[in-house]
Amino acid sequence: MASIKDIAKQAGVSISTVSYALNGSDKVTKETAAKILQIAEELHYVPHAAARLLKKRQSNLIGIFLTDFSGNFYGDLLQGVKEYLSGKGYDLLVCSGEKSRRLIPERMIDGAIVLDVTFSDKELLQYAGKGHKTVVLDRELAHPNVNQVLLDNKAGATLAMEYLLEQGHDKIYAVTGPVGSYDAKQRLRAVRQVAERAPHARVVELPGNFSRASGEAAARAISEDYDRPAAVFCLNDEMAVGAYRYFTTHTDLKIGKHIHLIGFDNIELAQFARPRLATIDYSMRKWGAIASEQLLKMIAGQPVEAERIYVSLIQGESVDSLRSVE
Template structure:
């Protein structure tokens, strides 16, 4: 069995530092926090809630459960959650994927925040109750003990596509994430609705499937080049895939945006450095608000009205400036 001492030895740090990371304390650098969490995942170490809280029946621990596919994205959300949790004398457990299900019990945690596309709706609906409220960041669920804190995907995506049409683009491609996810559905729906309003036809052969990971964007771009199915602009459902596509196009000697323009969604850390036009999500605030609503509901408020996180466009050099074409 892997223990906290094993994690400390592997990370080259003290046991107390590992404990601070696992409990979401502020006195640890982001680099150390990320390294420790990666080691925990690699060694399949998931800390249990111990001793004192269980003995006295005063467990002030919440859980954050997420799918591990984008470090910077999650770190910002974790920081927001951690800051609010620490300021309100709660502790934090961080879990990934199905391992989180075993912590959804009143004696181990008092509520949870979910950002995990693999966590099934029926699991959340069966677990949520007045003594165990849940906040979801990746879907809308109708339950008296579940609060949805979700990104407004539709409006900014639609605004961005209208802006691309105004810049003269007519031949669009779309690189989507997993089709069952709410984010992908809403972003693609906004994309199609904007083109329809601007009377720009979209050919389904220019819809490419990805999985939100950089590698899938790289692969999709290679297919476009090899099959000569190149749009004027590729609208991607997230930044990771957009960055993968840019790298692939560059490897073929193609210039972005002169040969093909690209947009993303999220505004991850690399987006600004790569000049990627994208839609910025305030992820720190997203985590902070999720923790606030969860702790308020644990304390009895039980506010479960959906809350929409606003997002805004960041125009950068991956698309051309306004052209003279008109709709």
């Protein structure tokens, strides 16, 4: 692979002159710069990214760190991040796995957006203490170099529970999420708080992990326990889709009649379910865009405040009033 030294030798100029030309400096004449660029092209010269980073202290790359890429959740979120960053001259790296985290201390990225439960708070605070800018989407951390853009999980879960109670449902299955998930913990806490205010209601918690398979497993347990119409609140739509599929393919229980099902996230797949899945909606693209905006402000040294993404209830035919049940 050709180096700057090779170009300088063939052009008969110094290494510093080649460097100036390659970086568009006006310290060399147009004629000399054109000659150097022509030689660089002929030698198939590729700039060394790490060396360029050391010089410029800026990569114009932002990394987003995700626990995994499963399900339908991440598409719109990533699109929102990408669209905003592209408009500001930045590119996006999507990362998952422990080894990818070295991009942060090695300063191969200018900042990080984190939605990854495998990152510990301690690790993120260590990076922040060394000046690395981070926006977190899945936890609350107090540090000048860390900001948070969080979903209003409490409001969403409260809306879902109150909607079920308003329809007259007093037996509610809550399919939970991963143990370490901030969103799952916040939603479950709200479920319990609403239940405490409605002593006539009985809430049965079933384990889940935000996957479709765990929704199917919960549906199997509910069908075996079924004795009368019941409501099911899956703490995300992936699990709701799994439960929906199990009830409709493995049982005679009808969605909207025997089982009254509501999810959280309003993913695209859930929108095609018939009867329409009731769910909690918010803009994933907006979530990604706001996170990106906040991170670039931090990188530029501008003040930022914690942001919250607000939610709303979508009333679907998968939930009906008990008064309508035959």
